[in-house]
Amino acid sequence: MTLPLAHAGHWYHVLLYLLPILLIGAGLWWSNRRELRREREAEQAPKQTEP
Amino acid sequence: MPRLLRIGLPVALAALAVPASATAHGVGQRADLPIPLWLFAWAAAFVLVASFVALSVLWPKPVLADARTRFLGRAPLVLEVLAGALGIFAFAVIVYAGLEGSQTATANIAPTAIFVLVWVGIPFASVLFGDVFAVLSPWRAIGRGVGWAAARVGGGLPAPIRYPDRLGRWPAAAMILAFAWIELVWSGREAPSSLAIAALIYAAVMLVGMSCFGAEKWCRNADGFGVAFSLFALLAPLDWKDRRCRLRAPLVGALQMPQVAGSAAVVCVLIGSTSFDGFSQGNVWTGASGLAQQLSDLFAALGFATGTAVEAAYTVGLLLVVGVIGGLYWLAVVGMNRSGAGKPPTTELARSFAHTLIPIALAYVVAHYFSLFVFQGQATIFLISDPLGDGSDIFGTSQSAINYSILSANLIWYTQVAALVIGHVAALVLAHDRALETWADPRVAIRSQYWMLLVMVAFTCMGLWFLSAAAS
Numbered sequence: 001m002t003l004p005l006a007h008a009g010h011w012y013h014v015l016l017y018l019l020p021i022l023l024i025g026a027g028l029w030w031s032n033r034r035e036l037r038r039e040r041e042a043e044q045a046p047k048q049t050e051p
Numbered sequence: 052m053p054r055l056l057r058i059g060l061p062v063a064l065a066a067l068a069v070p071a072s073a074t075a076h077g078v079g080q081r082a083d084l085p086i087p088l089w090l091f092a093w094a095a096a097f098v099l100v101a102s103f104v105a106l107s108v109l110w111p112k113p114v115l116a117d118a119r120t121r122f123l124g125r126a127p128l129v130l131e132v133l134a135g136a137l138g139i140f141a142f143a144v145i146v147y148a149g150l151e152g153s154q155t156a157t158a159n160i161a162p163t164a165i166f167v168l169v170w171v172g173i174p175f176a177s178v179l180f181g182d183v184f185a186v187l188s189p190w191r192a193i194g195r196g197v198g199w200a201a202a203r204v205g206g207g208l209p210a211p212i213r214y215p216d217r218l219g220r221w222p223a224a225a226m227i228l229a230f231a232w233i234e235l236v237w238s239g240r241e242a243p244s245s246l247a248i249a250a251l252i253y254a255a256v257m258l259v260g261m262s263c264f265g266a267e268k269w270c271r272n273a274d275g276f277g278v279a280f281s282l283f284a285l286l287a288p289l290d291w292k293d294r295r296c297r298l299r300a301p302l303v304g305a306l307q308m309p310q311v312a313g314s315a316a317v318v319c320v321l322i323g324s325t326s327f328d329g330f331s332q333g334n335v336w337t338g339a340s341g342l343a344q345q346l347s348d349l350f351a352a353l354g355f356a357t358g359t360a361v362e363a364a365y366t367v368g369l370l371l372v373v374g375v376i377g378g379l380y381w382l383a384v385v386g387m388n389r390s391g392a393g394k395p396p397t398t399e400l401a402r403s404f405a406h407t408l409i410p411i412a413l414a415y416v417v418a419h420y421f422s423l424f425v426f427q428g429q430a431t432i433f434l435i436s437d438p439l440g441d442g443s444d445i446f447g448t449s450q451s452a453i454n455y456s457i458l459s460a461n462l463i464w465y466t467q468v469a470a471l472v473i474g475h476v477a478a479l480v481l482a483h484d485r486a487l488e489t490w491a492d493p494r495v496a497i498r499s500q501y502w503m504l505l506v507m508v509a510f511t512c513m514g515l516w517f518l519s520a521a522a523s
Contacts, residue, residue, distance in 0.1 A: 013089060014516060016089040020097075020508060024100060028505055035498060
């Protein structure tokens with residue numbers, strides 16, 4: 001069984017359908033990380049102000 | 052010029068130039084559409100993201116569970132009896148025509164009745180009027196009739212065996228997969244007599260199952276057709292219970308989907324089998340060096356006969372696509388499970404969110420089969436006059452023909468895109484509402500749905516790719 005790499009023109013258009021998924025995935029991953037970091041900072045902030 | 056526009060405009064223009072090369076290979080482009088097909092996937096993804104943001108801002112607490120319904124009326128018992136009798140009569144005609152009629156698929160009513168009127172027509176009717184198959188189902192009608200007669204004559208039937216809870220709806224998922232195999236893989240599907248025998252075997256399995264476990268329990272869990280159509284009926288504005296009809300708001304009915312074992316599998320098989328139907332018409336699968344050819348060669352090299360090797364290749368393809376759909380859903384569920392505090396178990400989440408896949412399953416049916424229903428459904432007009440294909444003309448309509456100009460290629464494409472987008476947005480709405488019920492903190496609930504959004508975008512883009520591949 002050979003991989004269909006010989007003539008990329010027949011399948012490269014799949015990447016055009018894949019790209020929005022990858023972009024949105026990256027955006028959600030970044031957003032998730034940012035939110036979790038903010039929550040951690042918010043939890044740590046009151047502890048730091050305690051005497 | 053704003054920075055976004057400065058960057059975005061050249062990118063958009065460059066993107067529009069890309070399909071020229073794709074068109075050169077005859078891939079994914081219709082001559083009379085204003086934009087390339089793949090841009091529809093980008094637009095659909097944008098709509099989903101925008102819907103997700105709007106839901107996060109405008110839908111702060113669960114509302115669907117509390118939605119009110121309005122009583123409309125009650126159907127007489129005689130109507131249910133007549134519908135059951137009609138179902139038995141139609142089943143008998145289909146089987147008789149398949150066995151005794153012409154063995155040319157287009158001249159015999161059996162293939163059109165099974166693949167178009169039942170498999171595509173009943174989902175459409177269910178979405179409009181409610182669970183019509185529950186009253187038309189021939190095996191359920193026989194089971195209920197036997198139960199009624201036994202109660203009148205001999206004091207009732209013996210108590211059924213307890214249906215194992217862990218089986219849930221897995222038998223229905225297996226039945227739907229088996230039907231999809233017959234529809235998409237089996238080389239005998241063109242022969243009306245083979246279809247009739249398959250229908251008889253299915254009916255026998257249903258009758259034996261009902262006699263062992265009880266008609267209602269078996270039909271609710273193991274009748275692939277009954278379960279699939281009942282899921283589509285959950286999206287109907289009419290809610291039928293004990294012949295009482297109530298009007299309900301859109302999507303509210305989906306919350307009634309039983310959270311039992313195999314419930315997610317049923318919907319995944321529905322989506323996966325329809326997806327494979329589209330995928331198997333595209334160049335990646337059917338091309339000269341496509342996956343189907345390569346897999347067939349592989350099985351032929353292992354010693355399979357040519358026909359069996361092709362069937363084996365298509366079986367692998369079907370299972371693979373169903374597996375991909377199931378895997379993506381499982382990914383969404385695992386992602387949700389890891390999203391924050393108070394994590395429900397993964398299996399529980401999989402069942403709890405399975406109803407969100409119902410609009411997607413319907414969207415796939417509409418996108419892939421509505422043109423088939425409109426075109427091939429017209430064949431019913433002449434087939435009903437000549438069901439056996441032996442030249443009879445019972446109702447005087449045997450000379451009518453299919454009008455293929457009733458739908459344009461563009462209208463079909465726009466309907467497909469609209470169905471997919473609306474179906475996935477509806478799924479996002481259901482998932483968002485369920486997440487707000489599951490997690491007390493709305494922030495955690497919304498974050499849990501990042502994974503669901505990603506999977507919905509993946510489903511949409513994949514669906515549009517399959518459709519564009521099939522159309523090219």
